[in-house]
Each structure stands twice: as structure tokens, then as C-alpha cells.
Amino acid sequence: MDKVLINDLYVESVIGFYHWEHEEPQPLIIDLELGTNFTDAFTSDDLEDALNYAEIRKQVKTLCQESRFHLLERLAGEIVNHVFTNFPITDVRLNIRKPHALRDAVAAIETYRTREQMGIALPR
Template sequence: MDKVLINDLYVETVIGFYHWEHEEPQPLIIDLELGTDFTDAFTSDDLGDALNYAEIRKQIKMLCQESRYHLLERLAGAVVTHVFQSFPVTDVRLKIRKPHALRDAVAGIDTYRTREQMGIALPQ
């Protein structure tokens, strides 16, 4: 299986469990690993046969900036669902880091889901 990688995507969003976390946007760092098949793109050299990572980046940033969740886990669920609904990927590994959540460490989450686990059909 082939993978498209988007690493260190910086986005600012309002997220957090505590009231003070909703006073202003906080930075998040996102890594995406998207399972796909490069076979057609190997020979065609056509963007239509590949995942458009610029478009994926744009949509993920917009989704995050517009969200107002309490938990990184909930945001992760929204991102994974959006990717499966919008792009022909087979699986998603998503890491979200919240660098200002702790004073002496970087907190974050890591999740992996397949299209089958999420019960989402390929987009038309």
C-alpha cells in the first residue's frame, strides 16, 4: 500500500476542556498518513490519479479552524471522517499535537482507522 504524508501541518483553533482554553485560538501540529494506491499515477503523471495533498491540507486547516471541540479525540474523529468522506483513501493515521497544553512536554494523540472501521463508503 502506498502512503501520502502531510507532516507538521500548523493550524490554530479554539480547543480545550477548560474555559480559559476557549478565550483564543491555540496552535496544533497535525501529521497525516493516508493509504492509497499510486499504480495509475506511476504511469499517467496525472494529478487526477493521485491524492491532491494541497487540497487535503486546505480542507483540514479549514475544518480545524472552524471547529470548537473540547477534546483532541473529537477533533481527530471529525478529521478522519472528513478525509474518508472527501478523498479515496483506504486508511488514515492521524497525529495531533497540542504544544502549549503542558508546561514541560508536548501532549497529543495518535489514531489509526480504516474506511471499513468507520463504515464510510468511497466518495463518488
């Protein structure tokens, strides 16, 4: 299995359980590990046969900037659904860090899902 990694993606999002967390966007740091198959790209050298990580980055960043959720878990679910719906990946591992959530530590969540677990067909 091949992987595309997008690490340390900095985004700002309005997210949090407390009302003061919805007054302005907060920083989040996102890591994505996307399972795919590089076999065709190995020989074609064509972007159409690979995952366009610049486009994935752009779409995930936009999704985060436009979202308004209370929980990181909900945001994670939206990101997972989005990448499965829009890109030909087999599985995704997602880590979201919220560096300002705690005074003396960095809060984070991590999830791993397969396409089968989510019940989302490959995009056409």
C-alpha cells in the first residue's frame, strides 16, 4: 500500500465548545495519511494517475476555514467524508492538534478509517 502524507497543515477554524471559542478562528495543525496505489503513476509520470496533494491541501483548508463546529471529532468526520468522496483513496489517518486548547499541553485527536468502514464508493 502506498501513502500520501500531508503533515503540519496550518489552518484557522472557528471551533470549540465554549462560546468564547467562537469569537475568532483558532489555529489547528493537521496531519493526513492517505492510502492509495502508485502503480500507474510509477510508469506514467502523470498527475492524473496520482493523488494531487496540493488540491487535497486546498480543499481541507477551505473546509476547515468555512466550518463552525464544537468538537474536533466532528471536524475530523467532515474531513474524512470529504477526502473519501472527492479522492480515490483507500484509507485515511487524520490527526488534528489544537495548540491553544490547553495551557500546558497540546490537545489532539486522531482517527483512522477505511473506505469500506465509511461506506463511500470511489469517486468517478
